Amino acid sequence: MLNLILFGPPGSGKGTQAAKLVDEYQLLHISTGDLFRYEMGNNTPLGLEAKSYIEKGELVPDSVTIGMLRNKVEANPDVMGYIFDGFPRTETQAEALNTLLAELGEELTVLLALDVDDEEIISRILERGKTSGRPDDNDESIIRNRIEVYNRETAPVFDYYDSFGKSEKIDGIGTIEEIFDRLVATIQTRI
Numbered sequence: 001m002l003n004l005i006l007f008g009p010p011g012s013g014k015g016t017q018a019a020k021l022v023d024e025y026q027l028l029h030i031s032t033g034d035l036f037r038y039e040m041g042n043n044t045p046l047g048l049e050a051k052s053y054i055e056k057g058e059l060v061p062d063s064v065t066i067g068m069l070r071n072k073v074e075a076n077p078d079v080m081g082y083i084f085d086g087f088p089r090t091e092t093q094a095e096a097l098n099t100l101l102a103e104l105g106e107e108l109t110v111l112l113a114l115d116v117d118d119e120e121i122i123s124r125i126l127e128r129g130k131t132s133g134r135p136d137d138n139d140e141s142i143i144r145n146r147i148e149v150y151n152r153e154t155a156p157v158f159d160y161y162d163s164f165g166k167s168e169k170i171d172g173i174g175t176i177e178e179i180f181d182r183l184v185a186t187i188q189t190r191i
């Protein structure tokens with residue numbers, strides 16, 4: 001199996017590139033942000049809990065996020081591989097993912113980190129906010145908080161996988177096709 005983490009700050013293009021990688025490699029795309037939005041849209045207890053964090057630009061607690069992710073993986077065992085998007089966002093989540101993959105007799109192939117600077121990210125998210133309908137994309141102070149949370153809690157996940165030789169940084173500036181080509185070229189060196 002090919003098991004990828006698509007990593008990078010909010011607005012770095014993970015969702016766009018994940019959709020293209022799914023087509024290229026027939027992977028199951030698991031986006032924790034999408035899973036939370038689905039739950040929120042249905043007003044489930046999980047959705048209501050997640051909403052209270054998401055609307056402030058905070059992370060949903062690890063126990064909630066890890067449980068949801070585990071359910072999604074366990075419900076889809078017969079796949080060519082997984083592409084994790086927006087997960088793991090903390091070292092605790094990274095350790096939980098390692099355990100889960102090991103239980104399946106699998107391991108991570110590579111973490112691909114899209115590298116985009118803060119000002120570019122803020123302008124992209126505000127642009128996306130005009131059509132995404134996401135309240136967390138429309139308020140610059142919430143966006144800045146998401147970036148701070150990313151730098152404080154999520155960026156260390158890159159170093160965590162780097163210590164196993166599994167992290168790759170990808171230039172996230174360019175056209176969608178250029179960035180996709182960089183991702184594919186890097187994946188090919190790992191399989």
Ligand code: ADP
Nearest residue numbers: 010011032033034054058059060065086087089
């Ligand atoms: P983006 O990458 O554009 O910030 P996502 O759609 O990945 O957006 O996530 C939206 C929000 O959902 C995050 O700001 C966070 O509050 C919550 N969230 C998503 N994934 C996780 C996760 N792995 N752990 C904790 N919270 C998460």
